[in-house]
Amino acid sequence: MNRPSRFLSILASVVAVGCSGGDSEVDVALRAALLTSGPVSDAGWYAGAYDGLKLIESFLGAQVSHQQTRTPAEFDEAFLAYAADGYDLIFAHGFEYQDAAIRAGELFPNTTIIVSGGGRVAANVVPLIFRLEEGSYLAGMAAAGLSRTGIVGMVGGVAIPPAQGTFRAFEAGARAIDPEVRVLETFTGDWNDVAAAKEATVAQINRGADVIIHNVDAASFGVFQAVRESVAAGRTTWALGMNSDQNDVAPDVIVGSAVIRIPEAFVAVALAWQEGDVGGEAIYAGSNQQVVDFVINPALAHVVPLDLLERIDLSRTQIRSGELVVPRVAFVEGEVGVR
């Protein structure tokens, strides 16, 4: 357990220093690459990773490169090209890279591959798991506290374990505030289908839900649009953001967002790698390193009762200290209950 704790302390120092950089004395010429399977202009998951790569460049003076890949065959090719070119660290930003990462890892033992949300582990293939459920739990508390109907909704994309985990945590957070709360759940089967997400949200609102959280990518616009239309029709309805700080996306209806601070996590991983502390086991980044959090929208802070805010703050502290353990769905090789 030495490695994770070293990682945590490094991560905490990165978050404390922030993005200002400047006083970095590290002279090791690190070469870091990023692979994404979507455009880094998405203002979310991929954009966060690209910002992380840029932060590694400015903060650590690393040489960086990025490639957007589309097919599993391209994943292999990009890993091989970067590894053969002598890159030390490759961030593969999505579970979809895990099989290709294992193949490339065997061929190039001197290259370390970090797979965001991955499930397979090797000496030089390391899943980076964001404990988004810890932010989602706090969002669930906010949802139950805000709801007047006692019904809250969750609209998801593809029902993979990390997404399911955020919803189990959301449910648990909601029950912590209101044990009688009803929680509706819909998976549309698509991260980016705006129309399907909107339809699912409308259906949940019609069943009485008045606070809706999502776990989709570009489809979140559909969720927010449905909530806006419900508000326009005279119902008090709120939305909650997920993955990145979406409070600005629809500041009139989004009360808060469960966020992952990907850039800071990436820099911390790079630093830990330079210390020789990365390999052989998954890295978990959650709220005790402040990588994951729940952020209230300042524009709507007045609608959140003060005692609810205090309870959320208390739970955040308890999660950070380990006193409160948020439910999650395990999916990494070697984890309890996972083959």
Place this chain on the structure above:
Amino acid sequence: MAKDVRARVGVGVVAVGATALIGAVLLWWGGYDPQVAAGAMFRGSFGSWNTFASITLVRSVPLILTGLAVSLAFRAGVWNIGAEGQLYAGAIAAVWVGLRGATLPALILVPAVLMAATLGGAAWAMVPALMRLRLGIGEVITTILMNFVGIYLAAYMVHGPLQESRGVFPQTDRLVEAARLPILVPSTRLHLGFALALLLAAGLAVLLRRSTFGFQLRAVGASPEAARVAGRIRTGRVVLASFLVSGGIAGIAGGVEISGLTYALYEGLSPGWGYTAIAVALLGALDPIGVVVAGVFFGALQAGAGAMQREAGVPAAWVGVVEASVILTVLALARLRAVGRRGGS
């Protein structure tokens, strides 16, 4: 004949030249150094033997196979725009057989996987073929629609019936060694699929030029009515056969990708090879050997595009623009040539 070959080569050279020019202008316009990008493109596609074999040729395999599928259909006057869906149908069938037959020896399992891919692709082509022959519905629309069905069927399969036994991620279990195509050139990624594509191209070239079926196919493609009346050719049968063979070859492209490279079925297996195949077929002048050359060219283009991203920081969207410009250039040149020939005779 020699004139024809010269004309074809001419079209290819002019298309490549025009594309390079358009590409350079676009890069310069986007604020990138065309020379740096061109250098990266060359290193990424032809830079070393390993790069050429492991990236360019590997990428060309599905392009050649789907290009052959499309060109054969087009020669018969069958507008099969459905290679993408047929590829996915082939991939699904291949992975299903590969996983089910995991205990079989490679000598039986690999051919079984490829056979399944062929049948899967042919079955996918059967639907629009019958809709055209029995109901008179144009195949352009039906084949495109079948693409979406194929893509979503693959997505359903990896979320449902064929999902990995851990039940965690949307992908199938990995194929056993015995279901995988052997590597063709040691210490590269080049697999047997490339040899298979070349063999198929040679076979189709002979079929088209020397066999009765090839003659009938070309006759129906040139004029179905004339073929029926003057040549006493049963055009319906020829159309059906061309459709099925075309679908089968596109299916092989999917099976080869699974058993030669990825060893499992994923969503988004193909970036649209079935559509790029149309450009490959046209650039290859619908000739099997021409398709091989065009497929390698497109493979090099895509390989180089990846290197351009890595080394020159050119965004991925750019290659889409280049590919589109190739398609447009080729279409325009092919049309100009056809018009010129008609005017001259």
